[in-house]
Structures are given as C-alpha cells and as structure tokens.
Amino acid sequence: MKCIVGLGNPGFKYRKTRHNIGFMVVDHIASENGWKINKSGFESHYTIEFLNGEKVMLVKPQTYMNLSGNAVKKIADYYDLDPQDIVVIYDDLDLPTGKIRLRQKGGHGGHNGIRNIIDQLKTKDFNRIRFGIGRPDSDLPVVDYVLNKFPKSEKKTVEEAIEKSNHACEDWVEKPFLEVMNTYNT
Template sequence: MKLIIGLGNPGKTYAGTRHNIGFEVVDFLADKWNAPLTQSKFKGMYSIIHRPEGKAMLLKPLTYMNLSGECVGALMDYYDIAIEDVVVIYDDLDLPTGQLRLRQKGSAGGHNGIKSLIQHLGTQQFNRLRIGIDRPPAGMKVPDYVLSRFSKVEAPEVDEAVRKSAEAIEFWLAKPFIEVMTKFNGT
C-alpha cells in the first residue's frame, strides 16, 4: 500500500494557511477519488482507496505539525507500510510560491514536521514533495508567515501547485519515484 501524507495543522483556524498546503493536496485527491477521510486512528484522519495501480492511503496527521511523526510512525507500523511506499507533501520556505521540488531523502531543513517524521521513522530517506511558499517579507517572523493565508495574487499559483502535486502523486502510484522527480521537479 502507498501512503500519501499531507502535513498541516488541524482546525478551521489553520485552514488555507501556507503551512497547510500538504493538507490541501490530500483534500484535493480525496475529492477527486471520492474518498473522504472518514477513518481515524493514531491521531490522524485517513482513507484507504483501491485503485487500478493498487491500494493507497491518504493521511492527514491531526497532531499539529510539530508532532506529525507520532501519527505517521504508529500508522506505518500498524499497516506495515514500507518507507519506500511513503510520500510526504509539505510547504517549503526556500522555494518560490507554487514551485514543486521532489526528493527521496534529506534533512529537515528547519521544518518541524519533517524533524518529527525523521525522529519517529528513524531515517531521512523518505520521498518528499515540497511546495514552495516563498520567504516572509522583511520584518515578518517565520511562524507568523507560515500561519498566514496566501494572497489573492498568489491563489492561482497555489491552486496550480495543488493540482500539479496531485498529478505527481497519481503518476507515482504507477511509476518509480525517480521518474516522478524527473517529470515534475521545478514545475
């Protein structure tokens, strides 16, 4: 089974914020696949989908960003999901708004959700799909920025990034992640 994890913070307060773009991609796929996240276990909401390419799970950890690994680690153990069958979708301050970057491993790069995953999974080697949210304007603190919403000017770029990310995930269900990287990096 392939596990598609969108990182974010639960609750209406955080809906639509820069930090929740991983949740947005999972929600987009859940709508597209008619697979609402109705199951709850290990502090996460998920659905299991039977697709022509095989089984897939969409997951939104509800532990808040900084504790995402608690949910993911427990769920992977319970369902016996291999690390190579995981992709994590999250925001990246170091990429322009809407740009995608896919990697198979790496450090947390200051992202607390990824730090938690590395801690709980015991490895930095897992597939990632990062979506650019750009850097905060001068004088704005990073925590305030990542919890802010995208501007109306940014909205079309963000919508396109969510759509492209979903397309990359669907491609990954049938192809090796290295091929997904080749096709979607930088888009």
C-alpha cells in the same frame, strides 16, 4: 500500499494557511477521486482507497505539525510500510510560492514536522514533495507568515501547484518515485 501524508495543523483557524498546504493537497486528491477522508485513527484523519489497482492511504495527521512523525510512525508500524512507500507533502520556505520539488530523501531543512518524522522513522529515506510557499517580504516573523493564508494574488499559482502535486502523487502510484521525480522536477 502507498501512503500519501499531507502535513498541516488541525482546526478551522489553520485551514488554508501556508503551513497547511499538505492538507490542501491531500484534500484535493480525495476530491478529484470522489473520496472522503472520513476515518480517524493513528492520530490522523485518513481514508484507504484504490487508485489504478493500487491501495492508497491518504493521511492528514492531527498531532499538530511538530509531532507529525507520531502519526506517520503509527501508520508505518501498523501497515508494515517501507519508508519508500510513503510520500510526505509539506510547505517549504526555501522555494518560491507554487514551485514543487520532489526528493527521495534528505534532511529536515529546518522543518519541524519533517524533523519529527525523521526522528520517529529513524531514517531520512522517505519520499517528499516540498511545496514552495516563499519567504515573507517584510519583517513579519516566519511563524506568523506560515500561519497566514495565501493572498489572492497567489491563488492561481497555488491552485496550479496543488494540481501538479496531485498528478505527481497519482503517477507515483504506478511508477517508481525516481521516474516521477525526474518528470516533475524539470
């Protein structure tokens, strides 16, 4: 089984904020395939479906961002998933808005959700899609910036990157992540 985890914070007030881009990508994948994320368990909302003959689990941890690893660990343990069968989608301040970057492993880069996943899985070797949200132009604190919604001026760029992330995830179901990475990181 392939596990696609979108990071975010639960609750209406965080909906469509920069920090919830992982949730937005997972919701888009579900919508594009006619699926509903309607199951609860593993401290997550999730669904398990089939895509091109492969079992796929879409996951939105409900632990709040900084404890995302708790949910990912429970799923990995229950389904005996290898970390390479997991891809985590999350916001990245160090990439321009709408730029995506796929990686097979690495550090947390200051992202507390990724830090917690590394701590819980006891490895840095899991697939990631870093979704650029840029940095604030003003003196706005980072915590406020990530919890704000994307402005209308970035809507098209964000939608295109969500679609690109969706295609990368769907390609990964059929191809090695390295091959997908080489395609989408150009």
